[in-house]
Amino acid sequence: MATVLSRLALLQPGTLAEALRLLRDEGPLVPLAGCTDVYVGLHFGSALGPRFLDIQRLRELRGIRLRGETLVIGAMATYAELIASPLLRRRLPILAEASRWVGSPQIQNRGTIGGNIANASPAGDTLPVLAVAEATVVLRSVDGERRVPFVSFYTGYRQTVLRPDELIVAVEVPPVEGRQWFRKVGTRAAQAISKVVMAAVRAPHPRIAIGSVAPTVVRVPRTEAALAGGTTIAEAQAVLMDEIQPIDDLRSTAVYRRRVSANLLAQFWSDTGRRGRARTPQPR
Numbered sequence: 001m002a003t004v005l006s007r008l009a010l011l012q013p014g015t016l017a018e019a020l021r022l023l024r025d026e027g028p029l030v031p032l033a034g035c036t037d038v039y040v041g042l043h044f045g046s047a048l049g050p051r052f053l054d055i056q057r058l059r060e061l062r063g064i065r066l067r068g069e070t071l072v073i074g075a076m077a078t079y080a081e082l083i084a085s086p087l088l089r090r091r092l093p094i095l096a097e098a099s100r101w102v103g104s105p106q107i108q109n110r111g112t113i114g115g116n117i118a119n120a121s122p123a124g125d126t127l128p129v130l131a132v133a134e135a136t137v138v139l140r141s142v143d144g145e146r147r148v149p150f151v152s153f154y155t156g157y158r159q160t161v162l163r164p165d166e167l168i169v170a171v172e173v174p175p176v177e178g179r180q181w182f183r184k185v186g187t188r189a190a191q192a193i194s195k196v197v198m199a200a201v202r203a204p205h206p207r208i209a210i211g212s213v214a215p216t217v218v219r220v221p222r223t224e225a226a227l228a229g230g231t232t233i234a235e236a237q238a239v240l241m242d243e244i245q246p247i248d249d250l251r252s253t254a255v256y257r258r259r260v261s262a263n264l265l266a267q268f269w270s271d272t273g274r275r276g277r278a279r280t281p282q283p284r
């Protein structure tokens with residue numbers, strides 16, 4: 001008897017080279033990492049399938065390590081692994097914090113950073129962190145490797161520069177100078193998609209990125225420049241509210257998102273100021 005599953009195909013390569021060859025020769029194929037987003041798509045009939053490429057066995061996509069001064073995070077690193085990594089907590093603690101806010105322990109055990117990046121939701125919790133960390137996305141195909149600055153990876157709502165014959169293999173992060181700060185605002189602590197999510201770095205030229213306020217995660221260069229130029233926080237808040245373009249959707253309203261973004265900016269500034277404490281509330 002034919003079932004819904006009968007029309008689905010799953011290819012399971014054992015090496016990255018084999019996976020890339022399958023993508024080129026047997027495509028189109030949808031990569032499956034932790035499957036937490038793909039499964040939702042399958043359940044609601046919006047999956048990109050019906051032919052899937054299981055990348056779970058690719059050891060080349062795993063691990064969190066240093067190469068010289070560069071932090072290299074494999075695309076298959078799960079949130080649980082990010083949270084547990086002493087190297088990550090030392091170099092980019094806000095990525096470990098962002099990971100703690102994702103879903104629930106079950107999702108953290110399966111969901112991967114590569115999946116969060118490729119899924120391209122403007123609400124993805126790791127994405128503002130990667131934007132302020134000035135990360136680079138490493139893509140590979142049979143033809144070779146290319147490195148894309150994270151801020152150039154998204155071209156529109158759920159659109160990326162990733163080609164159908166490419167996989168994200170890693171994300172690279174240079175050393176981050178300055179105090180790091182992260183905050184997610186959702187309906188509740190666990191299992192809530194962000195209404196607004198902000199990551200920031202308090203450097204001489206501050207860096208600020210926000211999710212859920214535009215079709216993609218965004219840096220806010222006018223607000224950053226205002227703060228770097230010594231403006232008051234009230235003036236910087238006004239610049240920010242003008243700079244972002246949030247929308248009304250089922251999770252929140254544009255008015256709320258604009259107001260909360262401005263409040264988070266002030267919170268970032270006071271938490272990371274000379275006398276302030278860099279304190280991020282814990283999800284649970």
Ligand SMILES: Cc1cc2nc3c(=O)[nH]c(=O)nc-3n(C[C@H](O)[C@H](O)[C@H](O)COP(=O)(O)OP(=O)(O)OC[C@H]3O[C@@H](n4cnc5c(N)ncnc54)[C@H](O)[C@@H]3O)c2cc1C
Nearest residue numbers: 033034035036037038103111112114115116118124125168
């Ligand atoms: C209950 C629940 C709660 C959630 N809560 C949150 C939350 O709080 N915050 C949040 O940000 N997200 C949340 N998510 C979304 C999801 O868990 C994350 O986006 C997760 O990181 C996806 O990773 P994955 O490995 O499961 O990706 P998958 O589902 O396997 O893949 C997602 C997409 O990325 C592509 N892909 C995956 N890996 C690669 C790769 N290496 N190269 C190229 N393409 C690739 C896939 O083809 C697919 O299109 C939640 C999901 C669920 C079901």
